[in-house]
Amino acid sequence: MILILISPRNAGLPFARWLGEERGRLLAVTADGVDPGPGFLAVERVADYTDDTAVHDAVRRLRAHHDVTRVLALAEVDVERAAGLREELGLPGQRPESARAYRDKVLMKEYARAGGIRVPAFAPVHDEAEVLAFMAAHPGPVVVKPRDGSGSTGVAVLHRPEDARAVAERVRSGGHEAEEFVTGRFCHVDALHVGGEFVVSVPSVYTDGGCLSHWTDSGNGSWTLEAGDPLHARLVEETRRLVTALPPAPALFVHAEFFVTEAEEIILCEIAGRVGGTPIPAMLNAVLGLDPRELWSRIECGLPVDLEAVADRARSAPLVANFGLPPRNGRITRVPGQPPAGTQDFTVLARAGDDWGGARYRDRKSGDFVATWLVTARTEGELLARVAKSEAEAEAGFGWESAAEVSR
Known part of the structure; x- marks a missing residue:
């Protein structure tokens, strides 16, 4: 049976349709409150999907009653989990050594550099002093980010030595790297x-x-x-x-x-x-x-x-462009009533009344959007002109009440 690790961000994906031959025999581990959809024989849920131990315990509960023959994971957070399970169960697919290299930004650059790939100057950092030492050795902006992050979460660009204070606490928590800023x-x-x-x-x-x-x-x-x-x-x-x-x-x-x-x-x-x-x-x-x-x-x-x-x-x-509008720091008062002209797959991912203020706004990822769409064309010039036009129309379709206005 196929075991699928379903991150909350992947809730709603039609796994039973995609894997039609296995419909009714699928197994899933996901978070509380997530509906994996039809086609699943058994589902285990965990209160905190970021808890590796809880996820692995849920897998073991499923394995106690079902024969797992494949492990599928689509989310970044599940790449190493899935690889570890394949190793443990002797199943086909990516194993931990490979999975770690595709997640750990220091390790991947070490492999890449050894293979002749040009990489920016980089180094693991564990405290403010190491960040400052890296900045001194590499004048200009410096990027500090989690070694296993995704979606630009936790990324900071430092321009002056005093900027290092802002990242000191998170760097001390472990798992960060510094690298030169490349334009x-x-x-x-x-x-x-x-x-x-x-x-x-x-x-x-x-x-x-x-x-x-x-x-x-x-x-x-x-x-x-x-x-x-x-x-x-x-x-x-x-x-x-x-x-x-x-x-x-x-x-x-x-x-x-x-x-x-x-x-x-x-x-x-x-x-x-x-x-x-x-x-x-x-x-x-x-x-x-x-x-x-x-x-x-x-x-x-x-x-x-x-x-x-x-x-x-x-x-x-044909040439294809994707585009998305990110949330703002506030509450949505209006959403577009119709797609911008010339777009495909225009999808509004928010509703009037949704509040993106406070911690939700601070913790937003690069993949968090209130609307996304596609544009196609046969030449680059035509494509980019259509993107610019559709962005202006989509932006005009949204109304926002700022966080300051919401708190009054």
């Missing part, structure tokens, strides 16, 4: 790697600000590169070299991020061993002809997939 175009490559070969690689460019745009309440997204763009082939090759440099797995769906400097040098930001977060799946769906999470789920669970058809579809797909 340039911010790109990502989403690629499926099966049996030692790349089935498909989709290079894209983030809009200005990339994953940090939400810090300024700015919308952000990315668009697929034209096949004839010289950067397209270079990013595909760099991703191939990067995956080769890291510990292998039988199959991987990776989301790699790179900086491309003014001198056209490609520098690694980081790579994740999972499908990219919202709204990238919708963009890849338009490129591949099916949801990449469905594609990856079937491969991970040993179910048949026509990989040749997926590759053919990707080669003939």
Whole structure:
């Protein structure tokens, strides 16, 4: 039977449809209050899904009554959990050595550097003194972030030595790294790697600000590169070299991020061993002809997939852009009544009355949006013009009451 670890952020995904052959035989571990949907034979829930011990105990309760033959995990928080379970049960798929390298940003850069990949200067940091020492050795802005974070959570950009005080407490809690700030175009490559070969690689460019745009309440997204763009082939090759440099797995769906400097040098930001977060799946769906999470789920669970058809579809797909509007510090008073002209898959992810103030706003991730959508075109110029127009229309459709106004 297939065991699925379902993070609350993945609640509502149609696993029973994606894994139709196994409908009625699926097992799940998820959080209290989460409905995994139809098709599950047994479900175990935990009060705190961030508690590794609780999740593993829930798995053991399921194993006491059911034979687990595959483990599926789509969320970043579950990558290492799933790998550990496969190791423990002797099941196919990514194992802990590989999973850790795709999560630990220090370890992944060590592997990448050893494999000839250009990486920023970096170092693990455990206290304010180590942050200050790194800043002294590397003049200019410095990034401090969790070694196993995702969605830009916990990321800080330090410009002056006194800025280090703001991150001192979190750094002392463990698991952080410092790295030099790299300027340039911010790109990502989403690629499926099966049996030692790349089935498909989709290079894209983030809009200005990339994953940090939400810090300024700015919308952000990315668009697929034209096949004839010289950067397209270079990013595909760099991703191939990067995956080769890291510990292998039988199959991987990776989301790699790179900086491309003014001198056209490609520098690694980081790579994740999972499908990219919202709204990238919708963009890849338009490129591949099916949801990449469905594609990856079937491969991970040993179910048949026509990989040749997926590759053919990707080669003939139009240019696609994804875009999303982040929440603001306040309460939503109005949501758009209709999609902006020329958009596809326009999805409003909030309701009038939703409050994004306080801790919710402070803890927001780069993948938290109030609306997402797609735009397609045959040329880059046309695509970006449509993105700009749709952003303005979508933004105008929302009304916000600021946190200060809400608290009065």
